[in-house]
Amino acid sequence: MAKVWNVPNTLSAARIVMAVLCFAALELRLPAAALVLYVVATATDWLDGYWARRFNQVTQLGRILDPFADKLLVCGAFVYLAAEPTLAVAPWMAVVVLSRELLVTALRSFVETAGGDFSAKWIGKWKMALQCAAIIAGLYLLIETAPRPEWLGLVFRVSLWGAVLLTLYSGVVYVRAVASFALSQHAQRPDA
Secondary structure, three states: OOOOOOOOHHHHHHHHHHEEEEHHHHHOOOOHHHHHEEEEEEEHHHHEEEEEEEEOOOHHHHHHHHHHHHHHHHHHHHHHHHHHHHOOOHHHHHHHHHHHHHHHHHHHHHHHHHOOOOOHHHHHHHHHHHHHHHHHHHOOOOOOOOOOOOOHHHHHHHHHHHHHHHHHHHHHHHHHHHHHHHHHHHHOOOOO
């Protein structure tokens, strides 16, 4: 049990709990609390990956928990932001994010079941960074009592559009990689 619930897996599980609390705070119209929870949860994403690699604590459970926590945080936040009329996040943007995440999860399952490696690519990391920047700026803009510098609205719009475009592009990158993997697997079969 100690090997399964190591530091990275505990952080990923905590991130799932923080995501649920973040969405509860948004439902209760407490955007400042949601923002704090989201920022802490996002920081633990970096920490759990670093810890797992640094101390060789990569586990099968971690390979499930970590991406699930990431997808829950990002997809859930995009749904909430799209439901907020003051932010003007088009619902199709949330659909793009959700669709890409579901597709990549299915592709990961296919590749790893076939014995392949489906490690994150740099484009996926940049996509996540832009998504988090958009969500953090959006959550801040929901705080009615917070000062709203003009540049923050611009940061929100640019990071939002950048996140959506990079989400689409990274989906294409992963589809191509999996197609290449599938072709190589097919070529290696004796009956091919």
